[in-house]
Amino acid sequence: MLQSLALRLLPLLIILLFGSSSLQAQDLDLDDWASIETKAKGQTVYWNAWGGDSNTNNYINWVSKQMQSRHGVNVVHVKLGDTAEAVSRVVAEKSAGNLEDGAVDLIWINGENFAAMKENGLLYGPWAEKLPNFALTAPNANPEMRNDFTLPVEGLEAPWGKAQITFYYDSDRVESPPRTMQALLDWTKDNPGRFTYPLVPDFFGSTFLKQALLGLVENTEPLYEPVSEADFKAITAPLWEYLDALHPHLWRGGKSFPSSGSALRQLMGDGELSLAFTFNPLEPAAAVADYQLPPTIRSYVLDNGTLGNVHFVAIPFNASHKAGALVLANFLLSPEAQAHKQDIDVWGDATVLALDTLDEAQRQAFKSLNNNRAALPLDALQRTLAEPHPSWMERLEQAWLKRYGVR
Numbered sequence: 183m184l185q186s187l188a189l190r191l192l193p194l195l196i197i198l199l200f201g202s203s204s205l206q207a208q209d210l211d212l213d214d215w216a217s218i219e220t221k222a223k224g225q226t227v228y229w230n231a232w233g234g235d236s237n238t239n240n241y242i243n244w245v246s247k248q249m250q251s252r253h254g255v256n257v258v259h260v261k262l263g264d265t266a267e268a269v270s271r272v273v274a275e276k277s278a279g280n281l282e283d284g285a286v287d288l289i290w291i292n293g294e295n296f297a298a299m300k301e302n303g304l305l306y307g308p309w310a311e312k313l314p315n316f317a318l319t320a321p322n323a324n325p326e327m328r329n330d331f332t333l334p335v336e337g338l339e340a341p342w343g344k345a346q347i348t349f350y351y352d353s354d355r356v357e358s359p360p361r362t363m364q365a366l367l368d369w370t371k372d373n374p375g376r377f378t379y380p381l382v383p384d385f386f387g388s389t390f391l392k393q394a395l396l397g398l399v400e401n402t403e404p405l406y407e408p409v410s411e412a413d414f415k416a417i418t419a420p421l422w423e424y425l426d427a428l429h430p431h432l433w434r435g436g437k438s439f440p441s442s443g444s445a446l447r448q449l450m451g452d453g454e455l456s457l458a459f460t461f462n463p464l465e466p467a468a469a470v471a472d473y474q475l476p477p478t479i480r481s482y483v484l485d486n487g488t489l490g491n492v493h494f495v496a497i498p499f500n501a502s503h504k505a506g507a508l509v510l511a512n513f514l515l516s517p518e519a520q521a522h523k524q525d526i527d528v529w530g531d532a533t534v535l536a537l538d539t540l541d542e543a544q545r546q547a548f549k550s551l552n553n554n555r556a557a558l559p560l561d562a563l564q565r566t567l568a569e570p571h572p573s574w575m576e577r578l579e580q581a582w583l584k585r586y587g588v589r
Contacts, residue, residue, distance in 0.1 A: 210504060212312040218505050223254040225506035229495075230268035231290035233261025235444055237468065241529045244522065249513060255506045260286075265295045272304050272498045284500035288507040291339060292493045293331045294572035299496065300338055306497040306504060308337025313508070315515035316340065320536035326492050327534065331569040332406050339494035342514040343523065344532040346490030346566055347393050347459055347483070348558050350466040354478045355456040361485045363397035367424065369457070370431045376456040378433035378440060378449070382587070383579040386443035389461060391578045393489045395421045396567050405570035409577045418578070422585060429586070451475050464530030467557035471526050481558040487565035492534060521547035526554065 211217055227249075233239055239259065246257040262268060268289045275284050291299070299305050310316060319341055321327040327341045328334060351359045355376075360369040370377045380387035396402055398420040404413050429436030433455060440446045447465070449455045451474050460466065469475040495514065497507045513519055517540055520533040537545050 210508070212309055212508075215312075215314055218508055219253065221505035222503075222509040225503040226256040226258060227287045227503050227506040227510050228258050228260050228285060229288045229290070229507075229510065230260040230262055230265075230271075230286050231288075232263075232265065233259065234263065234442060237472075237529045238531075241523055241531075244528075245510075245514065245519065248519070249510055253509050253513070255509055257506075257510060265289065265291055269295050269299060269304075272299070272500070275500060276304065281500050283502050284498050285502070286498050287501040287503045288510060289496050289498065290493065291496045292491060293569070294575055296330050296339060296494065296496065297333055297572040299498075300333065300336075304499055305338045306499050306501060307339075309497065309508060310335065310337045310340040310511070312337075313340060313512040313515060315512050318515060318517070318535045318539045320539055324534075324536060330494060331491065331572045333572070335494070339496035340511045340515065341492045341494050341534040342511075342520075343493045344463075344490070344534055345461045345493060346463050346532075347389065347461055347488035348463045348466065348481050349457065349459045349483065349488075350450070350475075350479050350481045350556070351457045352450070352453075352476060352478050353480045354476075359457060359480075359482060361482070363394055363424070363484070367428050370428060373456060374431045375433050375435075375454075377431075377458070378436075378446070378455065379459070380442055380446055381439035382582045384442050386446065386459075386461060387439065388575050388579050388582075389489060390459070391421065391582060392570055392575065393567075394424060395578070396489065396570075397484065397486065398424055405574055406568070408571055409573040414577055414581075418581065421578075422581075425582075425586070447474065450479075462530060463532055463558045464524065464526050467554045468526035468530030470556040471554065475556070477556070479556040481556060483558070483565055487567045489569060490566035491569045517544040517547060524548060526557075 210221070229242070231242060239261070242257075242259045246259065249255045249257045260268070268286050272284060272286055311321070319327045330339065349359065360366040366377070379390040382388050382391065395418065396405065399405075399417060404417055433449065440449060443460055446455075446458050447460065447469060450458045451469070463481070466475060466479050466481045470477055470479050495511050497504055497511075501507055515535070517535065520535050521544075523529050523531045524533045533548065537548065
């Protein structure tokens with residue numbers, strides 16, 4: 183448990199020791215896309231991305247094949263257990279004086295990892311809004327395309343998927359699912375062992391802490407500012423009181439936790455749980471279609487909304503193959519790649535494109551989910567809670583591990 187948290191802290195520690203750099207390569211004309219595509223041909227792009235889900239990995243493999251056939255760019259998926267692994271590599275390269283020949287060309291990133299890289303000049307750019315397909319996100323109407331956990335993106339990363347906490351339950355076992363955090367506690371007491379959340383600092387586990395905090399505190403404004411010693415203890419007191427009451431009634435009495443969101447879904451598939459959650463709104467429907475979950479699964483969000491964000495791709499300042507990374511990032515925003523990604527038979531990751539920017543044929547590629555009863559109604563995603571400042575996740579993880587991790 184502590185190893186993953188230490189890994190996340192390592193980049194910040196090394197940055198403090200060696201300082202930061204704003205060095206950027208100036209050899210690409212971002213206003214001449216044709217020249218970028220020409221330079222990209224023959225390059226091998228090392229895309230560092232989480233590798234913990236087979237559907238995600240299969241989608242990235244499809245992207246690799248498309249990039250090779252369409253653009254002559256080879257894409258290698260460097261599978262990560264935690265994004266901080268790639269951040270640490272970039273930091274280590276900079277500290278060793280490697281400013282132009284980095285091993286990481288593109289990173290799937292957001293949140294505290296983006297914040298750390300941006301603050302310390304470890305990202306190439308700005309470039310994202312120069313991508314030909316970026317306009318399809320309609321950023322003026324969708325400001326989340328330009329913000330990452332409250333921080334302005336400023337062209338240093340490009341969006342490529344949406345996430346929002348979505349609860350799902352087995353309707354054969356649950357007649358009326360809990361729709362607030364307090365109702366979840368009451369339901370869990372009445373149904374011991376039928377709910378749990380992943381082990382912190384797994385991303386899904388840490389996200390549950392933030393969701394609970396947003397649902398429990400009266401004044402959420404401090405959560406959108408950098409965390410401070412003065413307010414952390416007072417603001418989080420309701421969370422620890424809540425978890426102290428919740429844990430004895432969780433799966434295995436709260437003495438152990440599933441390792442990841444995938445492991446949580448497996449417990450639902452095995453019938454050990456009756457209620458769970460995911461950060462991918464279409465995951466339950468995709469899992470039903472893939473026979474990983476029973477057809478009686480139904481999805482919903484809490485009455486006051488659930489935590490949501492956009493995930494991005496970024497290019498390190500010293501990436502060796504920037505042209506290829508730019509072409510890859512642009513392809514990820516293409517209608518074809520976005521529709522394929524959202525297909526529940528492929529991945530089920532929600533698109534970042536504004537469908538009204540597409541023509542009719544392109545819109546038709548985004549399959550209707552009306553015939554899948556496990557799918558979340560699309561209008562439910564309008565009740566989205568913004569991510570707190572990234573500094574809160576790290577402090578919440580530290581406090582959780584201190585309080586519960588020894589067990």
